[in-house]
Amino acid sequence: MTSKSIRRLSTAEKNFDAQLDQLLVWEAVASDAVASSVAEILQQVRSRGDAAVIEYTNRFDRRELVRAGDFAVTSAELDAALQRINPEEREALEVAARRVRDYHEHQVQKSWRYTEADGTVLGQQISPMARVGIYVPGGKASYPSSVLMNAIPAKVAGVECVNMVVPAPDGKLNDLVLAAAAIAGVNQVYTIGGAQAVAALAYGTETIAAVDKIVGPGNIFVAVAKRAVFGRVAIDMIAGPSEILVICDGATDPDWIAMDLLSQAEHDELSQSILLCPDAQFLDRVAASLQRLLSDLPRAQIAQKSLVERGALIQVGSLEEAIQLSNRIAPEHLEVSVADPERFLPQIRNAGAIFLGRYSAEALGDYCAGPNHVLPTSGTARFSSPLGVYDFQKRSSIIYCSAEGADKLGRVAGTLARGEGFEAHARSAAFRIKRNASDN
Template sequence: MKLNVREFSSSSEGFRDELDALLAWDSVSDAGVQHAVAGIVEQVRLKGDEAVIEFTNKFDRRQVVESSELEISRDELALAKERVSPELVDNLEAAAQRVNDYHERQKQSSWQYQEDSGTVLGQKVTPLDRVGVYVPGGKAAYPSSVLMNVMPAKVAGVKEIIMVVPTPDGVVNDIVLAAAYIAGVDRVFTIGGAQAVAALAYGTQSIPKVDKIVGPGNIFVATAKKMVFGVVGIDMIAGPSEILVVCDGKTDPDWIAMDLFSQAEHDEDAQSILVSPDLAFIKEVKSAMERLVDTQSRKDIIKVSLENRGALIHVKDMDDAMDIANIVAAEHLELSIDEPEKWVEKIRHAGAIFMGRHTPEAVGDYCAGPNHVLPTSGTARFSSPLGVYDFQKRSSLIYCSPEGASDLAKIAAPLARGESLEAHAMSAEYRILKDA
């Protein structure tokens, strides 16, 4: 199949403008979506279960009468696990263990230190009480999304995890439910869309209010998450999936082609970019892509994705490639090169970095261990992968001894008066020791 993938050279005039145009992504929903989501969120806030049932029946083509019909018990999750093939269960459990082991190393502990005056300063780290996890549902199966969103919350010590998953036409996916059981989800509700986000944010008669909502979803889910932010915490507003592959020309072109396909097959808006200093290799990869695309079950999606947002970029050298990688700040960055540990030092912006020729992004999606919930659309410049730290909060600790309070007050009071806050100054000065 002929693929009209854009080809650029970093040496050409106007390259940076072309790159910026390629990377541009407006993740903000239009006015119609905003209006629709605002109405759903408000109805759920005001009417609770009644609105959730109404919207679930409307959008998921269900016939729910009582709110109790929306919940799947732990016993039902266990039965779903029994219906899944033993081999797949083993793989889910192996992946869950690897994700758990990686995230165990992210746990933060409380700390404190004491000054000579006796003043104690520190930080208390506490897990969130309750978290909501949104998982796409219906005929689509995303058990990996369950593991990646739930396991770090469990490691962090979150007391209760509520999962919501839509079941259009009443279709329940046993693999997703099995993953929920293995990951240790406490309660599961078969709801989705903006109504599920609103129910988690505000709580209803049967669905508990959570402290934070994580997990992927469509534009209605993303818009709802953005709308309720502040009432609850959220993980991020994610854009389309993306991959940037930097290759020195020594990896099998078929491997690189398939790595690019691995993101392009997500949806038509996904982005796959190859950067290489070897122009002949770029042409080999393009030939491999055109030869292999017809072997893919999602070839039509891959073709649209690659032609709309994909690119093959020829660069001067590897330093130039690293500069472009930092401009792109990709969700997934593959360094399919010699000595990746040397070049990774030059990378400042990336969601996840896959080092070496034998490290495809696909293993990160499922079982390597690090989280696959990653910043997209250039937000890796200031954001990080989902992790244990997203499910913990930090409180400052301050204890003043009499001597310490007196010393600090002599600093604080003049600063407070400099801001015309007399009560602040006097509050501090009351603690000054008279003989100090």
């Protein structure tokens, strides 16, 4: 960082709360122009189908598509990409896929039921969604890891059809992305992106079947489109910039911590990297490491802007205070780089993913540790969870009344229904009550 450095804060400062609030401010506010453009695209795709998808894809991604089939990738093309990547890349994808699959298999929910004394059966039936769509960004960079993280949990859940959309600007596609789709078991890949891809997945076209849920990150047009189609389909979340919060006791190698902060800063200028530590001298060493390690990063300019504008090194009074502050921030990624991290785990309430110990670099979670890297951002870890198998499963209640159960429940339901002014409800329940009942 040449002209400006990452900011330094202390919880002991009188105006710390105001400074922190200012640091954390981020809102994905779409301009009226963006909202209007997205609304038009959604309407056009809904009414004109493939023709509108082709028109917008040619315009925004500099393509020359003629027919709908031009944006569909065949299974043979996916297999060919798998063969083209080098053996080391293929092995890495397969190891990551296996670990992601193994982890998510622990999340599978099963149907259950129990029988009451009168024979009434109550329970819950778990069913997978029939068809989901995954959005994989393909503009500034390519993300094969996102293919694995979005598609594999859906497949583990039992989703029969996983359709993937990925933009291909100038007709260029990344072989690693296609290979990841082959490994993850994606059923169909379409080389389209933006709001038109979201619209196609939500409403369906002559070529693309409508899905039940759309997951995966994208730019502001994708985010606005996902928000607009919610209700027609389910969505995972409206994701904000990537975030990391590191809590350190000052005994970890400062280069390690600095590079962990840089690993998020290089994502995007709006990414946020924050370090909490009670040791001021350690914060000095991390600042020096950031200065030195940043210089030779390929995405140094992006990382520097992120650190200067949204990053912070914060001195806290204690590790306990750091945990309290972390819960307030509710970060996407939380590293607890201390001697005995499990001591603090019960106190951590708000975090998308928790990395315990000095050796658990957040980057491992991005690619191959196993847990999902699609995580709540912008403080939403207070009420949201990582993407998982449960996001692709539905729950249906089971109610199977015996005659005796219907008699008892009918009396209760009738009383409550009449109390709410719903006589038809009361009489419906009463029809199942035994004939000698006085309150028929």
